[in-house]
Amino acid sequence: MLFEILTTGSMLGVLGTSYYYKTNLNNDADKILKIAENCGLYKKDEKIRLYRRNFNKEKKFTEYAFKIPLGLELKDFQDKYGKFKDGLNNRSVRRIILKDFKNLKLDRTLPMQIQAILNNRVRQNKEIEMEYDGMLIMRVYDEGMPAEMHYDDELLKKVKGWEVPIGVTFKEFVIHDFEGLQMLVIAGMTRYGKTVFLKNAITTLINNQPENVKFTLIDLKGGLAFSRFMACKQVNTVAKNCPETLAALEAIHRELLARQEHFLANGWEDIGEAGWKERHFVVIDEGAEIAGFEDREERLRATHLIGEIARIGAGLGYRLIFATQYPTADVFPRQVKANTSAALCFKLKNSTQSLVVLDRAGAEDLPVGLKGRAIYQTDREQLVQTPFIKNSFIDIKIKPHINFRARSEGTSAPFKATKEEEGGSYITKFEKA
Ligand SMILES: Nc1ncnc2c1ncn2[C@@H]1O[C@H](COP(=O)(O)OP(=O)(O)OP(=O)(O)O)[C@@H](O)[C@H]1O
Ligand SMILES: [Mg+2]
Structure with missing residues (x-):
C-alpha cells in the first residue's frame, strides 16, 4: 500500500490518496495552461482554454480537453512535448511505503527511522499523450514508463505465432509480429x-514455433552470446567470423534462389500461398563488423548477400534481424534499409546515427544508463522498456529443444560444430569436442 503526497501538500496529505488526486488535477491543468503560454502557444490574446477534465481511475490518467486558438495545430503542441513533460514532473513527491513501518528497529534510532520513512521522496514520473479530435486532448498518466520489465512465463503467454515481445509503454504491452513486418533493425x-x-526473440520463437522456425545466427562478437542456442535443433548455424558468415550466407542464398525457382514453377506468389510453415530467421549481431571485413571482396559479397535476403527473402519465408552498435550509412546494406519498416532503437551516440535508423533525430536523447529503454518504430512510434530475459530462464525454455547427441557432459562448450553441404544446403553437424 502506498500513499503519494505532493510536496506542497504537507502532512495533510497523509490523510489519503483522494487528497492527492484533487490537488494533482488542479495543478496539472494550471501547469499545462502556463507551459503553453510560456512556450508561445497562443495567438494574439487568445490562449488555450480548458474545456473538460475526466479522471480515469482504473487506468490512472486524467484527460484534459483544451480549445485551441485558430492557427495552432496538434504538431505545435507535440513539438513542445519535452517542455510539457518536464513541467508536469518538476516536483518530487513524498512516497510513504507502509511496509517500511514493519521493518522498524525498536532502539534509540526509532524517531530517525520514522522520519526517514516520512521523508522518502521520489521524482514524479508522469507521462503525457496528445491527440486532436476537434479539441486538443492531453492525457496525463500518473505513472510513466517502468524502469524495468522482466521476461517470465506470464509474458511468454502473451505472444503467439510469430510474435515477439518488444516491451511495455506507460500503458500497453507491445509486440512485433514477424509475419506482418518481416525485417527488424536493432x-x-x-x-x-x-x-x-x-536472445528474447530467439527464445520466444523456439518456444512458440519449435517445429517451424529455423535459425542462422551470426554473432560477430565471437559467438559467445548465441553459443547457448547452438545445440537447439532449430539452429542451423552459429557463425562467429568472416569465413563462417560467408559460408552461412552463401548457403542461405543458394536455398533462397532454389526456393524462388520452385515457387515460380508452381505458380506460388509467396510462402503464404505455398502453404509452407517454415520460417528461417537470419539474426546478425554486430552487423558493423561485416563492413569491417578486411578483404574487400568478402566484405562486398557478405553485404550483397544480406541485401538479397532483405530484398527477396520475405516472400520466400526468410526473416532478418540486423543489430548494430554503429549505425552509420555505410554499415547498413542499402537493401536492408530500403526493405525494413521496423526498428528497435536504443540510445545512440548522436543525431546522425539516429537519422540513419529512425529517419529522425531523437534516439540520442534517450535517458543515460537506462538499459532496455528504446524507441520502437513501425508506421507509428512507441517508447518502450524491453523485457530483460535471464540466461537461466532461457536455458529452462530451450532445454526440451536441445539436440542431445550434440552434448557431452560437464562443459559449457561441449561440442564442435562442423558444416557439411547436403543437397544444396548446409547442415551443421555436432561432434563431441
Ligand atoms: N531490457 C533490459 N532491462 C534491464 N537490463 C538490461 C536490459 N537489456 C540489457 N540489460 C542489461 O544490460 C547489459 C548489456 O546488455 P546487452 O548485452 O544486450 O547490450 P548490447 O546492446 O548487446 O551491448 P554491446 O553492443 O556491447 O554488445 C545486460 O547484461 C543486462 O545486465
Ligand atoms: Mg551485444
Whole structure:
C-alpha cells in the first residue's frame, strides 16, 4: 500500500490518496495552461482554454480537453512535448511505503527511522499523450514508463505465432509480429540491450514455433552470446567470423534462389500461398563488423548477400534481424534499409546515427544508463522498456529443444560444430569436442 503526497501538500496529505488526486488535477491543468503560454502557444490574446477534465481511475490518467486558438495545430503542441513533460514532473513527491513501518528497529534510532520513512521522496514520473479530435486532448498518466520489465512465463503467454515481445509503454504491452513486418533493425550504443533483445526473440520463437522456425545466427562478437542456442535443433548455424558468415550466407542464398525457382514453377506468389510453415530467421549481431571485413571482396559479397535476403527473402519465408552498435550509412546494406519498416532503437551516440535508423533525430536523447529503454518504430512510434530475459530462464525454455547427441557432459562448450553441404544446403553437424 502506498500513499503519494505532493510536496506542497504537507502532512495533510497523509490523510489519503483522494487528497492527492484533487490537488494533482488542479495543478496539472494550471501547469499545462502556463507551459503553453510560456512556450508561445497562443495567438494574439487568445490562449488555450480548458474545456473538460475526466479522471480515469482504473487506468490512472486524467484527460484534459483544451480549445485551441485558430492557427495552432496538434504538431505545435507535440513539438513542445519535452517542455510539457518536464513541467508536469518538476516536483518530487513524498512516497510513504507502509511496509517500511514493519521493518522498524525498536532502539534509540526509532524517531530517525520514522522520519526517514516520512521523508522518502521520489521524482514524479508522469507521462503525457496528445491527440486532436476537434479539441486538443492531453492525457496525463500518473505513472510513466517502468524502469524495468522482466521476461517470465506470464509474458511468454502473451505472444503467439510469430510474435515477439518488444516491451511495455506507460500503458500497453507491445509486440512485433514477424509475419506482418518481416525485417527488424536493432541499433543502440554498447550495453543498452541489443543482444538481450535478440536472445528474447530467439527464445520466444523456439518456444512458440519449435517445429517451424529455423535459425542462422551470426554473432560477430565471437559467438559467445548465441553459443547457448547452438545445440537447439532449430539452429542451423552459429557463425562467429568472416569465413563462417560467408559460408552461412552463401548457403542461405543458394536455398533462397532454389526456393524462388520452385515457387515460380508452381505458380506460388509467396510462402503464404505455398502453404509452407517454415520460417528461417537470419539474426546478425554486430552487423558493423561485416563492413569491417578486411578483404574487400568478402566484405562486398557478405553485404550483397544480406541485401538479397532483405530484398527477396520475405516472400520466400526468410526473416532478418540486423543489430548494430554503429549505425552509420555505410554499415547498413542499402537493401536492408530500403526493405525494413521496423526498428528497435536504443540510445545512440548522436543525431546522425539516429537519422540513419529512425529517419529522425531523437534516439540520442534517450535517458543515460537506462538499459532496455528504446524507441520502437513501425508506421507509428512507441517508447518502450524491453523485457530483460535471464540466461537461466532461457536455458529452462530451450532445454526440451536441445539436440542431445550434440552434448557431452560437464562443459559449457561441449561440442564442435562442423558444416557439411547436403543437397544444396548446409547442415551443421555436432561432434563431441
Ligand atoms: N531490457 C533490459 N532491462 C534491464 N537490463 C538490461 C536490459 N537489456 C540489457 N540489460 C542489461 O544490460 C547489459 C548489456 O546488455 P546487452 O548485452 O544486450 O547490450 P548490447 O546492446 O548487446 O551491448 P554491446 O553492443 O556491447 O554488445 C545486460 O547484461 C543486462 O545486465
Ligand atoms: Mg551485444
